[in-house]
Amino acid sequence: MKIKGQSLKNLFVVLICMGLTQVSISQELTRILFVLDASNSMNGRWQSQTKMDIATDLLKESLDELKGTPDLELALRAYGHGSSIATAEQNCDDTELLVPFGPYRFSQIDEALEEIEPQGTTPIARSLERAAEDFPDAEARNVIILITDGIEACDEDPCAVSLALQRKKVILKPFIIGIGMENVDTTPFECIGNFFDASSEETFEKVLQVVISQALNNTTVQVDLLDAQLEPTVTNVPLTFSDSNTGKILYQFIHTMNKAGNPDTLPLDPVYTYDIIAHTLPPQKVDFQPIVPGEHTTITLEAPIGELDLKMEGRNAYKDLKCLIRGSGLQELVNVQDFNTSESYIQGMYDLEVLTLPRTRIPNVRITADKSTPIAIPTPGVLNLILPSIGYGCIQQVKGNTLEWVCNLDGTDTQQQFVLQPGHYRVLYRSRKSKQAIYTLEREFKIESESSVQIRF
Known part of the structure; x- marks a missing residue:
């Protein structure tokens, strides 16, 4: 300069x-x-x-x-x-x-x-x-x-x-x-x-x-989080300001609208060049942002957000059901969202993995800015399993001519309960006392929403 x-x-x-x-x-x-x-x-x-x-x-x-x-x-x-x-x-x-x-x-x-x-x-x-x-x-x-x-x-x-x-x-x-x-x-x-x-x-x-x-005088900054219409209406988002050269975190704020309805003014030190992260889902970032000393600087980040509304159709038998949210086709986790809640995400395509038994995978879910995207899954049923003695085994889901592993049995208990999604299943069991594979027992059963099934070996 x-x-x-x-x-x-x-x-x-x-x-x-x-x-x-x-x-x-x-x-x-x-x-x-x-x-x-x-x-x-x-x-x-x-x-x-x-x-x-x-x-x-x-x-x-x-x-x-x-x-x-x-x-x-x-x-x-x-x-x-x-x-x-x-x-x-x-x-x-x-x-x-x-x-x-x-x-x-x-x-x-x-x-x-x-x-x-x-x-x-x-x-x-x-x-x-x-x-x-x-x-x-x-x-x-x-x-x-x-x-x-x-x-x-x-x-x-x-x-x-x-x-x-x-x-x-x-x-x-x-x-x-x-x-x-x-x-x-x-x-x-x-x-x-x-x-x-x-x-x-x-x-x-x-x-x-x-x-x-x-x-x-304090050098000030205003961060405009832009919606889909490029208006600064997005707010209540955590903001992190770090030194571009060292990575040291210098300031953290929750984005706020002032009484006039405008993004609030933040006092910053102009000696730094900043990396700024808006902790949306996923985060939005601007790097190497200089601040002019003694002046008011406006920084813009595009943050068009929509809502993802996760619902269970009936009574939720799961104690703490969660859903893994990833960008479509990506492995990196964006969020873990509880069911029967609504959460804001940057508009785009997402893959959902609900931690049911078995896992419920919903690919390519589109979240649109300023709109709510509802996702509902069927209500589960319950399997009550009674075993003559502790042993080994697993539950499999029947899909046509194939079997997919769902979970293992608890090898330390003779009475077990499983919350399962509607579908056809098989349970395999062998007592720990049995020393030959031919003593493996098998039962097929069907789970329906809001119903329970009891199997006794």
Whole structure:
């Protein structure tokens, strides 16, 4: 992202305020580590002064405006200031924590900035790697703001380092401010973090005040869950917001309509890029959703839902009958729904497997948005089985010339009861005392809805 005609001071304050927005939401501690380029190229002239003078002066002014901000700790690291490339070989270990984290570090940072003399190389990757050790822990919002006029000079990979630190949840996605980089390919910075190209030194006080005012206010989001007519009428759905870079869950809300009948406004931290999941059945997801700091962002997810109404035609003899719901032709489970209930699903085709004896499978059920799809199954009957002694056996369903296994008998009981769907069955039994297969006994029976059958061997 290139910002033309905006002062470097503006950028400092905007980015710092972006890092502070969460404070107004949850009062979480925020730590900001400034990583300042003090390589030899920072001695170069850039408009009214050297790049180093401009960077340090505007950084000091920006820090002054943060005095008195609660729940904020600052630190300063610099690189390229300890070894001169004019008198020695390139020193890729030339990176140093000048001011460690703590409250009220403003004067220490001011003094350290006065002492820095740019003279060395640009070890960005190694500075980011060492910066991970600068943060006391990962329990706060740990933010890095890198200020540089050049790219990595030590043949290392700052992108890989940045991503590793984010995945370990040591830091959030860094901010990089490029100064005087008109003739530099800034593409490599885009994978490190949020890159801002400051193309001039000009200041716009009124714009600065507007940016500060917006950034310090809660950044808000509205999630529109769209029905089949693409209207935002779907609601009461759980929403999960996670960090796209690390997968860490940051917020969870139940989608709500406000008193005006519109989707409710949610306060979010703009420093993150979000993956958002609407926990419909099945879930709907949007990835890598950026949030604009200080603005209201509307995010849309299509969620056309219809109802699946599961019913038993008569008296339900099952104690806890459930139905497995899958997408048509898919193995992944979408939901386990109780019978005699109604549940909402995203419109589409589904396969149903009712946990009756035997299983009742209903493929290719179409659920249509804004409509109810009723599914009814026959009422079961009951088999009461009385055995002369404990033994082995099973129940089979007769389907023409084939037999399908339904369930095994309980080998520890002589009186057993089975709730079965209407149909023709056989029961096989052999006493545990019988040591020959020829003593297997077999009975055929029929189950009808809301009736019972007794078999005594």
